[in-house]
Amino acid sequence: MFKEELAGLPVEIQEALRDRLQEVIRLIYQRHNHALKDSSINHYTKEEISAMIYGVFDLAERLKNLRSLA
Numbered sequence: 001m002f003k004e005e006l007a008g009l010p011v012e013i014q015e016a017l018r019d020r021l022q023e024v025i026r027l028i029y030q031r032h033n034h035a036l037k038d039s040s041i042n043h044y045t046k047e048e049i050s051a052m053i054y055g056v057f058d059l060a061e062r063l064k065n066l067r068s069l070a
Contacts, residue, residue, distance in 0.1 A: 005057055008064050017060055024052045 002021070006014040028044055035041045044052075 006060055008067065009060060013060075013063060017056055020056050021053070024056065028052070 002018065006017055009017075028049060031041070031044055035043045
């Protein structure tokens with residue numbers, strides 16, 4: 001999954017970014033479950049979810065650009 005987005009990066013970095021994506025997904029899942037059980041807990045907004053995921057892919061793109069400059 002996400003092979004195209006992470007292509008060109010060292011395997012260690014690809015694994016670290018995949019791990020981060022998994023953490024983000026778990027975080028969203030946990031918040032969702034807590035919000036279902038407790039109405040005082042808000043779900044993440046679409047914007048918050050987008051920002052969390054975008055951050056990982058933005059980092060991947062920046063690392064690719066740095067590698068191409070080297």
